Amino acid sequence: MISPPARGIARHRPRFYGWVLTIGFIVGWLLQVLGRQFLPVGAVKEFLTMGVTPQLGAITINLGIINFAVGPLAIDVSLLSVVGVIVAYLIARSLF
Numbered sequence: 001m002i003s004p005p006a007r008g009i010a011r012h013r014p015r016f017y018g019w020v021l022t023i024g025f026i027v028g029w030l031l032q033v034l035g036r037q038f039l040p041v042g043a044v045k046e047f048l049t050m051g052v053t054p055q056l057g058a059i060t061i062n063l064g065i066i067n068f069a070v071g072p073l074a075i076d077v078s079l080l081s082v083v084g085v086i087v088a089y090l091i092a093r094s095l096f
Contacts, residue, residue, distance in 0.1 A: 016092070016096075019092075020085075020088050020089050020092045021085060021088075023088045023092075024081075024084045024085030024086070024087065024088030024089060025081055025084060025085060026084070027084035027085075027087060027088055028078070028080050028081030028082065028083060028084025028085060029076075029081060029084070030084070031080040031081070031083065031084055032048075032049055032051070032076075032078050032080040032081060035048050035049045035080055036049045047079065048078070048079050048080055049078055049079075049080065050078060050079075051076040051077060051078040051081075052076075052077050052078070053074050053075065053076045053077070054074065054075060054077075055072055055073070055074040056071060056072060056073045056074070057071060057072050058070065058071040058072050059071050
């Protein structure tokens, strides 16, 4: 007996989740920029736009003939970027 195709989120591949995260972080970044620009100075602005920036130092790669460095790599995560990821996930889930 052949089972019906999976419904909902179970059928999505990792690439789908990668796109949702990418779009969510872009939307969250836009929300953060708009919040820093237009929210009045105060506790709400500080809470919503304060970011944590983990950073990975420069990585040196030596291939014998070629020697190069990559980095430092950093990501700025704030409450608004997390909200952007959640909104993107909910929209993608409702569309697919």
